[in-house]
Amino acid sequence: MDHVRIIEVKQSVFADNDKRAAQLRQELKGRGVFLLNLMSSPGSGKTTTLRRTAELLKDELKIGVMEADIDSDVDARAMAEAGVKSIQLHTGGMCHLDADMTRQGLDELLAEGGVELAILENVGNLVCPAEFDTGAVKNAAILSVPEGDDKPLKYPLMFQVCDVVLINKMDVAPYFDFDLEKCREYIRMRNPNAKVIPICAKTGEGVEEWAGWLREQIRAWKV
């Protein structure tokens, strides 16, 4: 499949990441591009969630996705198969993306213009990506049911920096000891403002609510 572009993003040497992230956010605003940063553990369902999200939003918004991974191009292939403009970012072993690495990806993704919603699927990692502002307008995290309801206790920063937490794989809840109310409470302890939306990306459950939340954020940001 030759329409998957792979971009090798270089680790940036800039200590002033926060400043660079703020600059990038400002520039994107000027270009009318809303950047979403999607983070989670490996295998929580980021790509499947994005496929579902694109199905719901692609008729109203031009979407472009950057799939960040240390290696492989399976995610960019999956998105391209779903008819979504996507590129693969290889991080050269790096465990996260910072603002400058994100900019390198955006340079490619936005080159032809037209993208209104750019989504960064960050490296699967519940620790390091939370430490770096990528320049995104909003941060989203996915926590999947099989990972357990105690993750906000163990990985505090991820839940502190998120605007929204999607609890994915709700379809398998009967087979796991996952207490949704307890999980909501732990997220609230870390971040009382985070929106929590239970979903199942596989069946589509809850994805309407998530797409609605995202639509609302984009609308508010454009004003």
Next chain:
Amino acid sequence: MDHVRIIEVKQSVFADNDKRAAQLRQELKGRGVFLLNLMSSPGSGKTTTLRRTAELLKDELKIGVMEADIDSDVDARAMAEAGVKSIQLHTGGMCHLDADMTRQGLDELLAEGGVELAILENVGNLVCPAEFDTGAVKNAAILSVPEGDDKPLKYPLMFQVCDVVLINKMDVAPYFDFDLEKCREYIRMRNPNAKVIPICAKTGEGVEEWAGWLREQIRAWKV
């Protein structure tokens, strides 16, 4: 519960981690302590696997466990409740443990003597822990079925540095698109020498084989 000790391990400033790890390994050999480094994504079942392992081995080996987390003490509590000597290591936000941080934990765990099998439950992260030699004799990784069979493609280093990969949560395999043979093949691509053992820590399936493998490694190392 007052018998959970929490140790704040400080990020080490040593560039020569490999040398320090080799030194630590040598010292542990002199003291007759086998150190196992257990790594995985968040929520793959490290703690549950260790509880099962301890049940099988605790009558023949004195076991001590170091539970590394950024925050919380839920894992050390769980191990203590299972009657296993355990301490909690807090990494102060760090995404991994290096040899010096591991040594800080061992100083506490081994203070009273007697431990023959020391286990480091590393921070839940499929990226960074693989980059640092902790001084362990063997590295083990857990990959759980809900994470997906493609993880060795996306997180190459973790599978390269592992001596054994436990495929956990086999009980829920019917509810996920997880191809065990494909997963074995991907692991083999990264590391033809890695032993692969499917288990279910919840039901105990496969844990005998894993305990047998570990027993064998300890025996070989003691010679």
